[in-house]
Amino acid sequence: MGDLVRNLGLCVLGHKGATIKRIGRPALALVAAALLPACSVLPGTGPTSDAVHGNATAGLRSNAALPYALVDISADTIGFLSQPNLITFQGVFPDKRPKPQQVVGVGDVLNISIFEAAPGGLFTPATAAGARPGNFVDLPAQAVDQKGAIYVPYAGEIPAAARTLPEIQQAIVARLRNRAIEPQVVVSLNQQHSSVVSVLGDVNTPGVLALNSVGERLLALIARAGGPKFEAVESYVTLQRDGRRVKVLLSRVVHDPRENIFIRPNDVIFITRESPTFTALGALNQNVFGFNSEIPFDVESLTLAQAIGKAGGLNDQQSDPAEVYVYRYEDRPLLEKLGVDTKRFSYDRIPTVYHLNLRDPGGMLLAAGFQMRTKDVMYVANAKVVDYYKLLTLISNTANTTSATANAVTNVNTAVKTRW
Structure with a gap:
């Protein structure tokens, strides 16, 4: 007290x-x-920091700082930073057109028709002469078993997996040549279960689709699945192939034909709604007006200048134009291209802070070239004079409150003395 x-x-x-x-x-x-x-009944949004720290039963406290790289957005670096630097399908999965021949796989069901040159052969008895033009027989549908083979009467087990339909036909003919009368074989696909693609997620009719024999591209498969439920600018396509997974914005696939790659059997296509956003913090007009600090791109690519505009611009009464920052996790190869010594970082995704000086006459041009990425954090620092202003405001408010309290006490004392 x-x-x-x-x-x-x-x-x-x-x-x-x-x-x-x-x-x-x-x-x-x-x-x-x-x-x-009265302190215990004052308005608040939760417990105080002293209460949180003092009532903890156990914990782990650390003063270790997170290591990060600081990179100036300048004429030396904007050449790299103006590129979207996005992972692409055609970069990870080279767009090589699949073979035009359709290859049979385990689980596929085949139709087999065997023709002979004359009646009275292995499959066409003499009594059937003229009754069936062409002297042929249709075998029951044959499914390719787990060993990759089918069974044909009098020909035995025929390897079918990883073969084209003409190759299977020739194999059957070779087995029957010495037993049937000049045999000819026609093999067609009844049901396809090996060359399939799964299209899942935010499409109108998700499911498993069979690929045709000439090959299909990514957008064609999405269209066969009913198309995306949401706009392309807020939908991502994840392609999973051979243990690798790549995620690309759907609008980029639509606008760049190189990204519309051919799909291979057993690929998994997953569509998710995920609108690209960035977080705007600090001395910005949108924060003064109480707007949400997480702002959607609404376009396929967004520059730093556009991001500042979406956030309402810098606050003229509070911000320091020389201290504009963008926080993100950057890939090691890009930082090495920028000339950053990455040997001091033990991981490939390196915390990075980009700094821009808008007091520089060319700063706006640099901001117009710098490419934002989803989940970036844009921060504008206060001008140094703002801290002094806050201190003076606190002192002035405290002095005014104290003076008012003193006057009230004086009035009470005067009233008490007058009464008694």
Whole structure:
């Protein structure tokens, strides 16, 4: 209580030297004692930091700082930073057109028709002469078993997996040549279960689709699945192939034909709704007006200048144009191209802070070239004078409050003396 009274008295003396003498130490102590219980009923949004730290049963505290790279957005670096630097399908999965021949796989079901040159052969008895033009027989549909083979009467087990339909036909003819009358064989695909693609996620009719024999591209498969449920600019396509997974914005696939690659059997296509966004913090007009700090791109690519505009621009009364920052995790190869020594970082995704000076006359041009990425954090620092202004405002408000309290106590003392 003594310290509180002393501090309160100092605040009063700092504003009006004679006030403390008029109030008196006992009256000031009375005011301080009356104000202490009010602290527990003041408005708040949750527990205080002292309460959180003091009531913890166990924990782990650390003062270790996260290592990061600081890169200036300048004429030397904008050449790299102006590129979207996005992972692409055609970069990870080279767009090589599949073979035009359709290859049979395990689980496929085949139709087999065997023709002979004359009746009375292995499959066409003499009594059937003329009854069936062409003297042929249709075998029951044959499914390719787990060993990759089918069974043909009198020909035995025929390897079929990883073969084209003409190759299977020739293999059957070779087995029957010495037993049937000039045999000819026609093999066609009844049901396809090996050359399939799964299209899942935010499409209108997700499911497993069979690929045709000439090959199909990514957008064709998405269209066969009913198309995306949401706009292309807020939908991502994830392609999973051979244990690798690549994620690309659907609008990029639509606008860049090179990204519309051919799909291979057993690929998995997953469509998700994920609108690209960035977070805007600091001395920006949108934060002053209370707008949401997470802002959608609404376009396929967004520059830093556009991001600042979406955030309402810099606050003229608060911001320091020389201190504009973009926070993100950057790939090691790009930082090495920029000339950053990455040997001090032990991981491939390196925390990176990009700095832009908009007081530089060319700063706006650099901002117009710098490419934002989804989940970036844009921060504009306060001008240094803002901290002094905050301090002066706090001192002024404290002095005014103390003066008003002192006047109220003086009035009470005067009223009490007058009454008694």
